[in-house]
Amino acid sequence: MFETHKPTSAASKLDHSSQSGEQAFQATKELTQEAFNDLAEGAQELQQEAGAQISSMAKQTMDSVRDQSRRIREQAARLSVSTTHYIRDEPIKSVLMAAASGAVLMALIRMMSRSRG
Secondary structure: OOOOOOOOHHHHHHHHHHHHHHHHHHHHHHHHHHHHHHHHHHHHHHHHHHHHHHHHHHHHHHHHHHHHHHHHHHHHHHHHHHHHHHHHHHHHHHHHHHHHHHHHHHHHHHHHHHHEE
């Protein structure tokens, strides 16, 4: 009928608060560990995404370089054919143009060598 309450001693209160403190510390430690794990997973995901983006960009760059190189080779081939046709059609003009170009280059080389010496 009547409930009797035992008065709690200071030691049992201290023991109870000590256990609560340890539980709080443990819970905080676990939450901190979970936060670090989440952070590590997030960093790993970002690293993987960045790696995929870099790989994609590198592939696009290589494709672009390959295309540009192909275009330059094609343009050089067309220019070579065009030059060959011009020389065949206009041999005298071609020789005169080559001689004039050579003379201009020699004059430039002489001027540059005099300015250095």
